[in-house]
Every structure is written in C-alpha cells, then in structure tokens.
Amino acid sequence: MTGLIASPAAPPDPAGASVVADGWFPPIQLASVRDRLRLGAGAIxxxxxTEAIEGAMLHAFRELASWRSDRASEGAESLADVTDLTINGQNRAVVLWERVVRYFAAADLFAENRDISATDQGLDRAAEKESTSDEYRRNALAAVADLRSIGAATPVPRNRVSLL
Incomplete structure (x- = not known):
C-alpha cells in the first residue's frame, strides 16, 4: 500500500469564461491560459x-500605467488601436498583453502552490516550482518591455539591472 489518495479533477471552466480587464485592455480567456501553460492537468x-489572472492584471496595470496613458493621449481607444502590426493574424499588442497576464498569473500560481512534503523528493519539487515561477515572471517582464516598446522612440530593454 502506497498511501496515495486520489483527488477528483476540478470541474471544467464555464464555456467562454474570461477575466475582464478595464475596457481598454482586452479580457483574458481562462481556457487560453490553461491551454498555453502547464497548470496541473486540471488541478487548478x-x-x-481567476484570482491569479486578476492579480496578474493588477500587476500589469501598474507596469503599463504610464505607457497606456501615453498611447491613450495619442488617440488609442483600446490596446488593439496601438499598432496595426500583427503576428499569426492577431494584433501584436494584444498578443503581448495576453503573454504578460498569462505569465504573471502562472508565476503566482507556481509560487503559491508548492508541494508540501517532508520528503527530499517533495523539497526538490518545491525548488523546481520556485525556479519555474521565476522563469514565468521573467517571461512576463520581457513581454512588458516588448509591449512598452510599441510607440517608443527606442526599444525598451528587457533586462533592468541596478548596481549597488
């Protein structure tokens, strides 16, 4: 006997479920986040x-506040109005927004939902999830820099380093 206990899978998201941003930034589909990231095979x-996506949006709003104000003052009524450039048939700014939110949400989920175990194997999994969380956060910040580069005179650097 191994002592394993099976947990039922979480019920599926309602069809078309999304987290609505503020009207200027588009909503994020829950299914899109689940499909693009490894989120525990339905364990979330x-x-x-939804809470992770809301937190990610709040973080993204703070990161993009002045950039958004500049674009709105230039006449952009929504994020999709910021650029005509597309990638794979989708507006480039919208694709970057989705990446920002998706990766900030994933970073929070991985950081907050570590395996709790007294075994060395459990500790190794927790360390691996911490590393994954950092990678997702780095990807989100890179997408923020790429988004802030749209409309900027020069590209916004992806890496910000402060020397002490």
Missing part, C-alpha cells in the same frame, strides 16, 4: 485561476 480550480 476556476476560482484560483
């Missing part, structure tokens, strides 16, 4: 994923 329930 809808309310937890």
């Amino acid at each position: 329930p809808t309310p937890l994923l």
Whole structure:
C-alpha cells in the first residue's frame, strides 16, 4: 500500500469564461491560459485561476500605467488601436498583453502552490516550482518591455539591472 489518495479533477471552466480587464485592455480567456501553460492537468480550480489572472492584471496595470496613458493621449481607444502590426493574424499588442497576464498569473500560481512534503523528493519539487515561477515572471517582464516598446522612440530593454 502506497498511501496515495486520489483527488477528483476540478470541474471544467464555464464555456467562454474570461477575466475582464478595464475596457481598454482586452479580457483574458481562462481556457487560453490553461491551454498555453502547464497548470496541473486540471488541478487548478476556476476560482484560483481567476484570482491569479486578476492579480496578474493588477500587476500589469501598474507596469503599463504610464505607457497606456501615453498611447491613450495619442488617440488609442483600446490596446488593439496601438499598432496595426500583427503576428499569426492577431494584433501584436494584444498578443503581448495576453503573454504578460498569462505569465504573471502562472508565476503566482507556481509560487503559491508548492508541494508540501517532508520528503527530499517533495523539497526538490518545491525548488523546481520556485525556479519555474521565476522563469514565468521573467517571461512576463520581457513581454512588458516588448509591449512598452510599441510607440517608443527606442526599444525598451528587457533586462533592468541596478548596481549597488
């Protein structure tokens, strides 16, 4: 006997479920986040994923506040109005927004949902999730820099380093 306990899978998200931003930035589909990231094969329930996406949006709003104000003052009524450039048939700014939110949400989920175990194997999994969380956060910040580069005179650097 191994002592394993099976947990039922979380119920699926409602069809078309999304987290609505502020009207200027577009909503984020829960299914899109689940499909693009490894989120525990259904182990993350809808309310937890929704909360992570909301937190990611709040973080993104703070990172992009002045950039958004500049674009709005230039006449952009929504994020899609910022650029005509596309990638794979989708507006480039919208694709970057989705990446920003998706990766900030994933970073939070991986950081907050570590395996709790007294075994060395459990500790190794927790360390691996910490590393994954850092990688997702780095990807989100790179997408923020790429988004802030749209409309900028020069590209915004992806790496910000402060020397002490």
